[in-house]
Amino acid sequence: MIEVRELRKSFGAQEVLKGISANFEPGKANLIIGQSGSGKTVFLKSLLGLYPIDSGSILFDERDLDALDRKERQSVRQEMGMVFQYSALFDSLTVEENVMFPLNMFTEQTLGEKKDRVDFCLKRVNLEGVNAKFPAELSGGMKKRVAIARAIALNPRYLFCDEPNSGLDPRTAVVIDNLIKEIAEEFNITTVINTHDMNSVMEIGDHIVLLKDGLKAWEGSRHDIFHTEQPDIVDFVFTSELFKTIRKANRAE
Amino acid sequence: MLLNTVFKTTGAYVLLMLRVFRRPEKLKVYTKALMREIDLLGLDSVAIVSIISIFVGAVVTIQTALNLEDPLIPDYYIAIATRESIILEFSPTMVSLILAGKVGSNIASTLGTMRVSEQIDALEVMGVNSASYLIMPKIVASMLYNPFLIVISMFLGILGGYIAGNLTGMVAPVDYVLGIQLGFKSYYIAYSLTKTVVFAFLITSIASYAGYTVQGGAVEVGVASTRAVVSASVAIIVANYLLTQLLLG
Known part of the structure; x- marks a missing residue:
C-alpha cells in the first residue's frame, strides 16, 4: 500500500x-x-x-x-516497476536483454533462470517470439507490452x-x-x-x-462517477455526448 | 551573470562526476558495458585516426623539407622535425581534438536521446545509479583505449612521413630512419600519453555531462552535442597548455 x-x-x-x-x-x-x-x-x-x-x-x-x-x-x-508513456525501452538492447536488464543488475540468477523468467514475463504479456528483436522493430502496442514485462521482471510490489x-x-x-x-x-x-x-x-x-x-x-x-454531482469530475469525464449518454443510462438504472 | 553560470555548471559537473565514480551495483554488468564502450568509442575510431595520421605525417615531412632548403642542414633533420611534431603535438592533441568531435558528439547525443526518451529515468526507477552505469564505462574505456590509438597514430604519422619523403625524393629512406632515431627522448612518449589520458577524461566526461543534463527534445539534444564538442575542445587546448608547462616547462 x-x-x-x-x-x-x-x-x-x-x-x-x-x-x-x-x-x-x-x-x-x-x-x-x-x-x-x-x-x-x-x-x-x-x-x-x-x-x-x-x-x-x-x-x-x-x-x-x-x-x-x-x-x-x-x-x-x-x-518498483514503471511503464513509461513512450515505453523507454533501451534502444541498444534486444527485447530479451531489456526484460533481463533488472535481473542482470539485481539478482544472482543463472543465465538459464533469467531466460526462463524473461520468457515467463513475455508470455504473461502475450508476447512471444520477439526475444531477438530490437525496440525499433516493434509496434507501439508491442513496445508497451515489453515495457510491462520489464516492469514485472523483478516481481515488483509497486507498479507505476x-x-x-x-x-x-x-x-x-x-x-x-x-x-x-x-x-x-x-x-x-x-x-x-x-x-x-x-x-x-x-x-x-x-x-x-x-x-x-x-x-x-x-x-x-x-461506479461512483455516474452518481456523483461533484462539478469537477462531471466536467472532466462527461464532456463527450457518448459519455453523457452512458451517464444518463447508468443513472436511469 | 557569466561567472555565475560558469560556477553553477562547474559545480553540477563535479557533482555528476562524484555520482559517476560511486561503487558500481554489479561489477560484472559494468565490465560488459566497458567492453561495449571500448568497441564503440575505441575500435570504431581506428580507421579515421589511421588515415588522418598517415596524411598529416606525410604533409609535415613535405612542408619541413620545403622549408629546410639550406644544403648545410642535413636531411635527417626533416625526420627529427616530423618525429617531434607528431609525438609531441599532433598525435596527442590534434587526434584528441578529432576524437572530441567524433566521440564527444556521439556520447552527448546518445545520452541526450536517452534522457529525453526517459530511458535514464527508467534506470533510476529500477534503482540503478544511471550516471555511473552510463558514464563510468565510457570514461574508463576512453582512458584505457585512447593511449593505444595515439601510439598507432604516432607510428602511422612517422610512417606517412617516411613514405612521402621516399616518394617525393625529398628525404632518402636511410636519412629518414637515422633522423627518427637520433636524439630520441622516451620521456616525450610518456608526456604524450599522459596528455592523452587527461584529454580522454575531458572529452568523455564533458560530453557525458552535456548529454546527461539535456532538458527538452530533439533540438536540445543537437545543441548539447555541439556544446559538448566545443567545450571539450576548449578544455583540451587549455589542458594542453597547462600540462606542457607542467611536464616540459
Whole structure:
C-alpha cells in the first residue's frame, strides 16, 4: 500500500502540488486523472522519487523513502516497476536483454533462470517470439507490452504507469489496460496509473483520484462517477455526448 | 551573470562526476558495458585516426623539407622535425581534438536521446545509479583505449612521413630512419600519453555531462552535442597548455 500525506512540490515560484493526500491499495487499479497541467506527471514522478518533494510524506508499506538511507532507498526502488508513456525501452538492447536488464543488475540468477523468467514475463504479456528483436522493430502496442514485462521482471510490489495507452489504437489500448489490471490483481501489486483516457477510467478504474490545479478534486470508483454531482469530475469525464449518454443510462438504472 | 553560470555548471559537473565514480551495483554488468564502450568509442575510431595520421605525417615531412632548403642542414633533420611534431603535438592533441568531435558528439547525443526518451529515468526507477552505469564505462574505456590509438597514430604519422619523403625524393629512406632515431627522448612518449589520458577524461566526461543534463527534445539534444564538442575542445587546448608547462616547462 502507498500512503501519500500532504504532498507538496514546487518548481521555483510555481507550486504544482498543493498538499495532496491519497491511499493506493494493492490489487486495485488506482488511476490518477486530470487535465494537462493538473500535476499528474509531477505527482507520479514524486512518488517514484524522481522529483524530491518539498513537504509531506510518501509511505511504501509504512516505509518513508525520505527517511531511508541511500542503500535502503535503492532497495525499495527495486520493488518498483514503471511503464513509461513512450515505453523507454533501451534502444541498444534486444527485447530479451531489456526484460533481463533488472535481473542482470539485481539478482544472482543463472543465465538459464533469467531466460526462463524473461520468457515467463513475455508470455504473461502475450508476447512471444520477439526475444531477438530490437525496440525499433516493434509496434507501439508491442513496445508497451515489453515495457510491462520489464516492469514485472523483478516481481515488483509497486507498479507505476504513465499514460500506458497513449498513442495506441482503441482496441490495443483496452488490451493494455486490462493487462495491467490483471497483473495488478494476479500478483497483488499496488498499481498507480496516470491517464486522461476516459475509456481506461470506465474500463479499469477501481480507485480514481482527480487532480485539479495541484489539488485532489475528487476521489472514488468508476461506479461512483455516474452518481456523483461533484462539478469537477462531471466536467472532466462527461464532456463527450457518448459519455453523457452512458451517464444518463447508468443513472436511469 | 557569466561567472555565475560558469560556477553553477562547474559545480553540477563535479557533482555528476562524484555520482559517476560511486561503487558500481554489479561489477560484472559494468565490465560488459566497458567492453561495449571500448568497441564503440575505441575500435570504431581506428580507421579515421589511421588515415588522418598517415596524411598529416606525410604533409609535415613535405612542408619541413620545403622549408629546410639550406644544403648545410642535413636531411635527417626533416625526420627529427616530423618525429617531434607528431609525438609531441599532433598525435596527442590534434587526434584528441578529432576524437572530441567524433566521440564527444556521439556520447552527448546518445545520452541526450536517452534522457529525453526517459530511458535514464527508467534506470533510476529500477534503482540503478544511471550516471555511473552510463558514464563510468565510457570514461574508463576512453582512458584505457585512447593511449593505444595515439601510439598507432604516432607510428602511422612517422610512417606517412617516411613514405612521402621516399616518394617525393625529398628525404632518402636511410636519412629518414637515422633522423627518427637520433636524439630520441622516451620521456616525450610518456608526456604524450599522459596528455592523452587527461584529454580522454575531458572529452568523455564533458560530453557525458552535456548529454546527461539535456532538458527538452530533439533540438536540445543537437545543441548539447555541439556544446559538448566545443567545450571539450576548449578544455583540451587549455589542458594542453597547462600540462606542457607542467611536464616540459
